[in-house]
Amino acid sequence: MRPQDVLGTQVWPPPNPAETVRPAASATTTLTDLTVPLPEPPSGGEKQPAPRRRRRRGQADPRGHWFLVAVGVVLMAGALLLNGYAVNAVGETHAVPSPADRPSAELDQIRRSGPVLNLTGDKPDSARLPARTVALTFDDGPDPRWTPQLLDVLAKHGAKATFFAVGARIAKNPELTRRIIAEGHEIGNHTYAHADLAAVPEWRLRLELSLTQKALAGVAGMHTRLARPPYSSSPAAVTGTQLRALHAMGREGYLVALTDLDTKDWARPGTEQIVRAALPRGGRGAVIMMHDSGGDRGQTVAAVDRLLTQLARQKYRATTLTSALGMPSAHTPAGDLDRFVGTGLSLAQRGATGFTTAMSWILAVAGALTLLRLLFFLILAWVHARRARGGKRRVGRAPAWPAPPAVTVIVPAYNEEAGIEATVRSLVNTDYPGALEVIVVDDGSSDGTAAIADSLGLPGVRVICQENGGKPAALNTGLAHASHDILIMVDGDTVFEPATIGHLVRPLADPAVGAVSGNTKVGNRRGMIGRWQHIEYVIGFNLDRRAFDLLGCMPTVPGAIGAFRRSALQELGGVSVDTLAEDTDLTMAMCRGGWRVVYEENALAWTEAPTSLGQLWRQRYRWCYGTLQAMWKHRRAVVEPGPFGRRCLGYLMLFQVVLPLLAPVVDIMAIYSVAVGDPLPVVAVWAGFVLVQALSGWYALRLDRERASALWVLPLQQFVYRQLMYLVVIQSVATAVLGVRLRWQTIRREGTFAA
Structure with missing residues (x-):
């Protein structure tokens, strides 16, 4: 050529x-x-006839590629924004101190209620777990390193758990999400980008919950009726702004799961301290909060192993949240449209993550x-x-x-x-x-x-x-x-x-x-x-x-x-x-x-x-x-x-x-x-x-x-x-x-x- x-x-x-x-x-x-x-x-200076030469004209400069460049820039910016949103960098939210709450009968009632809240009706309702029953719950995953280790420990003890998963991580780890469901565990909605729902407008709250449902539909073909807001704890710690967010979640049809025992394992206080914080007292049932992502969870994995051993000695049953309450499974089939949209969202999320990682490496190189x-x-x-x-x-x-x-x-x-x-x-x-x-x-x-x-x-x-x-x-x-x-x-x-x-x-x-x-x-x-x-x-x-x-x-x-x-x-x-x-x-x-x-x-x-x-x-x-x-x-x-x-x-x-x-x-x-x-x-x-x-x-x-x-x-x-x-x-x-x-x-x- x-x-x-x-x-x-x-x-x-x-x-x-x-x-x-x-x-x-x-x-x-x-x-x-x-x-x-x-x-x-040549010798001499005589003028000779010169044959005319046909010259090719250059074509006009290409213009259509600028449209392709613009499209590429838009796609690049979109991938970066999607990845930034998924990692809570775009529209970043964190737990912020709430102002002093005004006295409220409803707030007092919530603070004295059980950890599972039903706010879908006109009056709030709540439920507690029966005696000798625990619901182990894990927030912020799934994580490709720590979640499999926790699943192995749970399988070792024959226990079931509820994973309140972040939608972006569901989209990023589809096989791990499907493994959680296949092994009989339960998944709840923990927002798409781990946003503080008490600090965002209601449209953002609905978007966070909806995107997580779409991701779950695309990965596993199902929806969930359980939800837990990030940065939450026991009902006694609910603030006025958080209560407004809980009501908004109720209007979306969710059962809101808080906790009885917050182990604060995210602070890595030590395996012994996590186990002590997770043990119920007096044979009472409890919803126990732990984390399977967000940092080094080695202490959590070791603590769960020891905790389940001790609970087994005390004749406790460790199961999913809905099973502990005697309710139907939180999982419901997703429609074809939601599955299609969710699959696209999952692919886009993984593509955006891969693109951002590649661009970071390219930038460094x-x-x-x-x-x-x-x-x-x-x-x-x-x-x-x-x-x-x-x-x-x-x-x-x-x-x-x-x-x-x-x-x-x-x-x-x-x-x-x-x-x-x-x-x-x-x-x-x-x-x-x-x-x-x-x-x-x-x-x-x-x-x-x-x-x-x-x-x-x-x-x-x-x-x-x-x-x-x-x-x-x-x-x-x-x-x-x-x-x-x-x-x-x-x-x-x-x-x-x-x-x-x-x-x-x-x-x-x-x-x-x-x-x-x-x-x-x-x-x-x-x-x-x-x-x-x-x-x-x-x-x-x-x-x-x-x-x-x-x-x-x-x-x-x-x-x-x-x-x-x-x-x-x-x-x-x-x-x-x-x-x-x-x-x-x-x-x-x-x-x-x-x-x-x-x-x-x-x-x-x-x-x-x-x-x-x-x-x-x-x-x-x-x-x-x-x-x-x-x-x-x-x-x-x-x-x-x-x-x-x-x-x-x-x-x-x-x-x-x-x-x-x-x-x-x-x-x-x-x-x-x-x-x-x-x-x-x-x-x-x-x-x-x-x-x-x-x-x-x-x-x-x-x-x-x-x-x-x-x-x-x-x-x-x-x-x-x-x-x-x-x-x-x-x-x-x-x-x-x-x-x-x-x-x-x-x-x-x-x-x-x-x-």
Whole structure:
């Protein structure tokens, strides 16, 4: 399968050349695309008829995937909210002290009543267990660790019990719930999220009870008529607000089960203390409250074993609550609709739990990988800086040129009238002692780019005009007409410092070096967007290039500044038109061809960065999409010998594709954690990451001899710029997967260096 079949690249067949070359200040002519491999420059200046080439138009950018992204975000948020609700984090409730109760005859009656309350009628009624009968009740489960141990103990003694289960845990542990019922035990409703029913409005109370019934129907095909409110105890402890909640439960048709003996085993007072608190006095019957979830229940398991042994000696019967009262079973069959809804609820609950757990792990792994990458690259950058100061490269000291080599600088230009004059003048006003020619290739500009370059009348400058064929075609035109073997490629919005060319060509004295990446800097960094890009260029690009230089796997020689050996380019067949990131494609091909690609930090080029979010989006969209194309095109490098495929492609896939695609998870999980929990840990982690980034940024700025004061915008970068970058990756991956042919994303030039 060809890369363009998957990633939607445009592969243009090379047409026959028809060209006219002229020195500066001569008549303007046109030139069509050149063939590859590079032809010899034509002799003479006659104009030949140029066959017209049909060009494919790029399709419109895909838009439907944004709907899918929005749906994914909604589902993600829904899963987090459902899981947060199930663990009582969303809408969190806990037992709160009640205000002093006003004297009430009904409240006094309830406090003197039995532990089982019937509040379904006009008058409250209650019941107590008969003598020598106990109903062991366990709250807050089922728990996958402790509930099975309790069931084993109960089976050992032939005892039955009542489990007041939390709906969310029923949905999470369906097999365990079914085991409780299959072994003859009873299940009661303990709300869905263990909410304090005395502290919530009545609609929330009804929702808590209803969701638990739905979960029970979906898991076991039944409902229950028993309920126990969380944070309750004996009737004597009922407060006025709790009584209102008990009445509401009665109106829903529940028998409310409180307790005679509250063991308070949740506090883990010790096995002996739990047993003493659970033993009835004087042969009386009792409802005994314990817990099978909510923490370490080892003491409870041991206490139940000893308690049942002692109760058996005293001729007690341990059975379910309804059986102890001589009532029909609390379990009733559920309807088909409730079973269907409950099954969906159970699946959604387990899915939400699994999703939240997975996202937490992904967040932790992504954070660890980011920190390790940053630390590793900082170490490599430090080593690179030390070697560079010592004049050494990775495989030893490069030989010196016996004499400064002749250099050709190629400037592909399309609608660059705002900055072309500054670019050309910076190339001519150099202190490089060797021979130098500058070729400006006007790629069918509709503005005055060619006329401005032509009117400068600078020595050694040639202007070539051709029909619009794209930047790779313009570069191949310049390569075909270059007079020298050392070639430098420069964008039309970039200016060089006087010493840049000398620094840039110095590493090419080593015959193993095929290309050299220069140090690109943002020239228009006054606005916030410019400052953000300045930090990104220094930290994200130049710091990485130092590491890639040592690792021998440079992925990109930027189009703004790069030097190449002509023989290496001829070996590769020139600049490929297969991708929209021709610089990345060319660099990867050079690495696969066995050429070394190095980074020269002292070769400085100042480029004009986008000045608006829209312009930035178009530029990075093209970069990211083109990089994906190049990665796909060179994917076979993974199984080839050499460090490029194993190191570079894996790094790009992990840190420039996979982790940015997972970046929304970081933001959503952070918002979720702040919304449902204590925000301080989230803020602390975020501040820690920013601090680490600031320290690495300070070091990177120091290496590039830049002011550290630029770092004040780094915290703000996390709230706009970072999100824009990962949305660009999402858009690019969607475009690639859908096979859409992306159009060239042009940006408006501001003429930063015109003065």
